[in-house]
Amino acid sequence: MDEFTLITELVKHLGSRAQGRWVQLGPGDDAAVIQATPGYDLVASIDTLLGDVHFPVEARPFDIGYRGMMVSLSDLAAMGAEPRYVLAALTLPEADVHWVTQLAQGMAEAAADCDTYLCGGNLTRGPLSMTVSVHGQLPAGEGVLRSGAQVGDHIYVSGPLGGAAACVRREDWWYTHELSPIQRCFFRPVARFDLVHQLRRCARAAIDISDGLLADLAHICDASQVAARIDSAHIPLVEGAGLEDALSGGDDYQLLCTTAADLADWTCIGEIAAGEGIWLDNQRVTAQGYNHFGAIA
């Protein structure tokens, strides 16, 4: 099993998700070719997931692939963009064709769930990691940034939080057949592209909740130079998750936005205020999201 054979297998299992519609040329040449949409801006982001840092290496490769795609795609949703194409760079310790096949199937399913394509990639041998580069589009000038929050805006979250963190906290990686609801929060996050039209129409600022509610809300406050006041009683929790999971746990990939409008289907957890910092139940709190180099002096 050499590199090119492994790539061929991988692409085979991507099936119709490697090329089609706006993706005119998929894997196999020096680069992929994608049609742009007149009047639209491009939106682009990249994420790396390392084995045993961002996911347990003993997890099912299907789940690792699915999650890796969604975690990265979520950044596009947070801008109000629709996904167009994805590139993935895999580093694998060994050429296990069964493992790679399952990974590709998970990635293809995530691509299908988001109506996008995985049209290019790279394969190297080394410590297990997965870097996913995601590219979307939105009508020119309509990107929803972190920096637009205004005093008086309501703060909304798009769904219940803390489930993925509860899964991580319990090291709840084992399953024989079906994923539990808590495990689904971690392994099957769903990038909220169903909400991007509403975001573009209504939101002044938005972010996806990847580092934890407090850390991500702090990013909005910093970028917008405002403060936030939130109420713990209003924070929606996944069943089995605690408040701390939601505040500091991350990995939920729900969206957070600020707006002057009333949003049905979202949960209002507080309000943007003048000043700085985050105030939870009238007490100032510090964000404690995941920080890769936090332990280094």
Place this chain on the structure above:
Amino acid sequence: MDEFTLITELVKHLGSRAQGRWVQLGPGDDAAVIQATPGYDLVASIDTLLGDVHFPVEARPFDIGYRGMMVSLSDLAAMGAEPRYVLAALTLPEADVHWVTQLAQGMAEAAADCDTYLCGGNLTRGPLSMTVSVHGQLPAGEGVLRSGAQVGDHIYVSGPLGGAAACVRREDWWYTHELSPIQRCFFRPVARFDLVHQLRRCARAAIDISDGLLADLAHICDASQVAARIDSAHIPLVEGAGLEDALSGGDDYQLLCTTAADLADWTCIGEIAAGEGIWLDNQRVTAQGYNHFGAIA
């Protein structure tokens, strides 16, 4: 020194290469925002470079950054595309701000040399690696693929070969001040965007020489279902490089194209023929490019 401080330093040293002109929003939000050009297709590729596999970890970080950018950008040139934006995902074993600063300067210089932008990225802690996702554009439908070579085409290369391989073969990594010419071949490859107009106008097939002349010519032959006949006496060599360096060494990032036209400034090394395989001085030869999983049964 935490993750966000390190990112801030890194972005600071990217300077004007992080945002500008068609890059409307650079690092700092969930994703970057880039203007598309009406009537143009997007062209996209991704590459991973691992420490001590693709570059010596003891090399200067400036050179690692410069080379990592160019190696990846070269895939766009091979399609006949102009570069538009780059995303980079870095995995670093420690938070060495001096090292990261130098790396960023090397990346910024490569971006400047190609008139492009490094507008987004990701930083994680782990074994040293650099994944670079490159995105370009070309007039719709004008991409130069590997699959277009026709019987009777001349085979051209854009410059002398083998220099980078000679550097690798000699493990010639050490320098106190100036890079030697051979070291420049390895550490300062130049993606040949100066040739993309000519490629789009004249070439039927093209590829960049990253795996070695034989391996990359074989990719064109396989994709085009043709054979190639080349003449060793015509292969241009970097001074200090041997024929084997050029044939099997890779890392040169010159372009190879096939065309019915006569190309000034390029070197004709042979001709596309009917059949299959590569014939060097009338003997059939096997491509031996770098293969990451080649050692695995």
